Amino acid sequence: MTGEYHFRTASDLGREQTELLQEMLDEPTHRLVEPAARPGARCLEIGAGSGSIARWLAERGASVVAVDLDTEHLTGLPGVTVLQHDINDGVPPGGPFDLIHARAVLMHLQRREHVLRELAGALAPGGMLALGEVALHNPPRVLAAPEPGDVEVFLRVLGQAKEAFSGANGMSFDWGFEVDGHLAAGLADVRSRLFSEPLVGGSTQGRYVHNLAVQLSPGLLARGAAEADLDRFCSLFLDPGFRCWYLQFVFSSGVRN
């Protein structure tokens, strides 16, 4: 199933992408997984990226297995066993787990519901499955744009990107809102929280979306997007004159009885 992930963590842009995610989301993620982050807990971190959550868990005395398709940035992590592994191929050894966490991973998988059930089945009694997912405001609401015509460019390229890289072609931006129901089908004490703030050009969220847009640009060009549109689209995310409701982050967890 490798090939369904449209980005590449083992690249400079991929590293920047995961570092910006860490900057935006590590704090709420710590709150999400904190109840299970105990000394001696067996933890599985899926799609570990640059490893900040795996490191945080290990620093709390947990024993951590961290897996990713690309493990290039998962170095210098005492207490963490790093495995190059595609989660579509099943749960890696080391379980049953007291905590399984994945952030911005299952939304990229075509078999995300199946994988979620497998992960729930790999929990120890009392173990927690915790997922963070990225969703979009639908439609996004532009609050301020630097130039006339920017809103049209933004919506046009966004439409092209969604068509090229979401649904049957990759990511789901609805999945985050569906996770709670899937967790409730098999786990107890299911909780979900939604977090969002406006994207302001040049902010961490702005730089994150700029990074994604740059990574996806060659694919969009190949599918016929106009180069001038793409350049303007990318630059909006770095311009403090651009503000819009764009990303939402959904954090969910459930516990095995």
Ligand SMILES: C[S@@+](CC[C@H](N)C(=O)[O-])C[C@H]1O[C@@H](n2cnc3c(N)ncnc32)[C@H](O)[C@@H]1O
């Ligand atoms: C958007 S990044 C998120 C990284 C990290 N979880 C974070 O939030 O900072 C998604 C990560 O999942 C990894 N990934 C994607 N598909 C995967 C799969 N099928 N199995 C394992 N890892 C996967 C990617 O290589 C990438 O590092």
